[in-house]
Amino acid sequence: MCDWEYPQPGRTRLILPQPIAIAGSRVPDPEAALLARLDADHVMMMGDNPALPRMPAKPTLLDFFRARFGGITGRHLLISADRARRNGEADAVVMACLLHDIANAALIRADHGYWGAQLLAPYVSEEVAFAVKYHQALRYFPDQANGYTYPESYHAFFGPDYVPPDYIRHDAEYARNHRHYLTARKVTIYDTYFFEDWPVPDPDSFADLLARNFRQPADGLGFDGSASAHMWRTMIWPNNFL
Ligand SMILES: [Fe+2]
Ligand SMILES: [Fe+2]
Numbered sequence: 047m048c049d050w051e052y053p054q055p056g057r058t059r060l061i062l063p064q065p066i067a068i069a070g071s072r073v074p075d076p077e078a079a080l081l082a083r084l085d086a087d088h089v090m091m092m093g094d095n096p097a098l099p100r101m102p103a104k105p106t107l108l109d110f111f112r113a114r115f116g117g118i119t120g121r122h123l124l125i126s127a128d129r130a131r132r133n134g135e136a137d138a139v140v141m142a143c144l145l146h147d148i149a150n151a152a153l154i155r156a157d158h159g160y161w162g163a164q165l166l167a168p169y170v171s172e173e174v175a176f177a178v179k180y181h182q183a184l185r186y187f188p189d190q191a192n193g194y195t196y197p198e199s200y201h202a203f204f205g206p207d208y209v210p211p212d213y214i215r216h217d218a219e220y221a222r223n224h225r226h227y228l229t230a231r232k233v234t235i236y237d238t239y240f241f242e243d244w245p246v247p248d249p250d251s252f253a254d255l256l257a258r259n260f261r262q263p264a265d266g267l268g269f270d271g272s273a274s275a276h277m278w279r280t281m282i283w284p285n286n287f288l
Contacts, residue, residue, distance in 0.1 A: 050076050051083075052097065059091040060084075061285045066154065090287035101282045104266030107169075107256060111249035114281050115151035118239070121246045123147055126236045128247045131255075139232045141170060141259045142177035144252060146233045152281045158182060161277070168272040169261045173226045180221035181233040186210045187218045192231050199239060 050061045060080045068075060084090070094100055099113035115123065127144035135143075149161035159182025163175045170178075188196050200208070210218075221230055256262070263270030268278035280286075 050080055051088075052091065052095070054096060057086075058088045059095075060088055061091045061095070062287055064284075066156075091285040092287060093283060095283070095285045098284075102266070104264070105268060105278070105282065106262050107260055107267065108249050108253065110148075110152065110267065110278075110281065115148060117151075119147050119151040122239050123151065124247050124249060124252075125244045126233075126238070127252065129238075129244065130232065130236045133236075135232065137255060137259050138171060138173045138177070138229050139236075140252075140255055141174045142181070142229055142233045143236045144255070145170070145174065146178050146181050146237065148178075152284070153277060165274045165277050168270075168274055169263070169267075170259065173229050174259070176221075176224065176226045177230040177233050180217060180224075180230040181237065183210070183214045183218040184221055184230055184234050185237065186214060187222075189222075189231060192228070192235070194231060194235050197238075 050063070052059050052061060060083060062077055062080055063073070080090070101113055102109055111120065111124075123144055123146070126146065127140050130143040131140045145166055146162065147158060148165060149155070149158035153165070154161055159179050163179030166178055167175045184194075185197065185200070188194055221227055224230075263272065265271075268275050268282050
């Protein structure tokens with residue numbers, strides 16, 4: 047049995063990793079080997095993977111927090127938002143903190159601010175989507191007047207000589223002159239990790255905030271026909287072959 051094989055009652059299902067997850071790595075692309083295994087007892091993974099928590103038919107944002115946004119990033123989102131709300135920040139700031147890294151929580155890390163903003167745009171205010179998008183670029187640029195310094199962790203992540211690419215520089219400059227700049231800047235201020243010595247709040251403690259600020263679709267995230275519905279479905283079924 048290979049690493050990408052998931053025996054189940056009935057037929058064994060085979061998972062082909064997303065191309066972007068192994069591109070440039072030393073993980074050998076298993077596509078040819080998996081396709082060679084297809085037979086009456088082996089099919090490609092489609093739909094619910096029993097290895098993952100089952101999502102309800104009409105998922106809410108909190109269902110994603112409970113069943114998909116786990117691990118370091120899931121805790122990081124809850125803690126960032128908790129710190130913001132305990133500091134008495136406005137709903138938009140707390141919302142943006144709660145959602146700023148949802149792309150790297152369960153979809154994709156690269157350019158996570160941009161992916162996250164697109165995921166959220168149909169459901170949150172323009173201000174929240176803006177803050178999610180631009181926090182990524184603003185993280186690289188200190189703003190002493192607002193109490194933000196370059197993160198120590200970025201030295202560890204990227205090395206002390208890292209220079210962000212031009213598009214990050216341009217987008218940070220654009221954000222700095224935007225009317226919602228302070229909302230995005232505040233996300234970067236509450237955006238701490240590794241040193242997070244803070245209890246992880248229950249996702250349900252944000253239910254009232256979400257009721258006021260998140261347009262939860264009646265058909266469920268992923269099934270409402272929005273411009274980003276497919277992105278939510280990809281998080282529900284991340285192992286689908288097609
Ligand atoms: Fe981020
Ligand atoms: Fe973050």
